[in-house]
Amino acid sequence: MIYKDIELSDKPLFEGYCNVVPNELSDYVFTTLFMWKDTYNIKYTIFKDWLVMRMALPGEKEIFLMPKGKGDIKEVMTFIEQQSKALDIPFRIFAVSAAEKQAIEESMPQRYSINGCRDYFDYVYLVKDLISLSGKKYHGKKNHLNTFMANEGISYESISPENLGQVAQAEEEWCRKHDCGETDLKSEKIAIFRALENFDKLGLTGGILKVSGKIAGFTFGEPISEDTVLIHIEKADPDTKGAYTAINQVFLENQWQHMSFVNREEDLGLEGLRKAKESYHPVRLIEKFGCELKDKI
Secondary structure, eight states, rough: OOOEEEEEEGGGHHHHHHHHOOOOOOOGSHHHHHHHHTTTTTTEEEEEEEEEEOOTTTTTTTEEEEOOSSHHHHHHHHHHHHHHHHOOOOEEEEEOOOHHHHHHHHHSTTTEEEEEOOOOOOOEEEHHHHHOOOOOOGGHHHHHHHHHHHHSSSEEEOOOTTHHHHHHHHHHHHHHHHHHTSSSSHHHHHHHHHHTTTTTTOOOEEEEEEEEEEEEEEEEEESSSSSSEEEEEEEOTSTTTHHHHHHHHHHHHHHHHSSSSEEOOOOOOOOOOHHHTTTTOSSSOOEEEEEEEEETO
């Protein structure tokens, strides 16, 4: 079976398969897969009416993502078992939704062990809450926003072909301050540049927040349903107090007031990131599961 690299031209193909049923998980938005394809070595093939993807972190064995499509789920799960043997890797499927977990268990009871992966749950918030930042629970966030807004020369603008170069420079500056080097931050930089280079073709919307003409923060995302926007990237100047709170609030206020929910992706099990995401008070977490064969199979 031949597996292919993801190309920009694959966008309609992926969206066709991934949207057979409504998709909530950030993992299966085409932009996400396209941005991170090198970091996770994501490849795909088509098996009958299913899109089958596999991936791997550097230095780790490959795993499969949950197949997307329609048809007999037993057949595609058996196919992935066979592919795992052919590749000499353990059978593992990542990013299984709650609905897919139920479908697998109903179709093939007692064959798989399917467990939650808390570090990868997506955080979902009410857009109106993150715009207003009202009430006692957002008191600290409101103070951070007010501190930022007290700066002189604040301006906001949408990301456009005219300022994409400025965003790229801001990312370079952010990386210098955080010493991206060969860390995961370098992989993020590669992903960001891929998105910026294909911004319009990916259907992205972004915002830039400036202080006296200098970028203090930038962000971009896209709608993933009629009522939900997904934020792919959010960056702010660590030396400008309140910049992260401000770019979050201003972007939603300027671009996404018509949306009900915002998905701000997972925390990856990072303590600081989890604390930050929880501090915005999500209205729900979207569960993701890992699937393995039971030991006795």
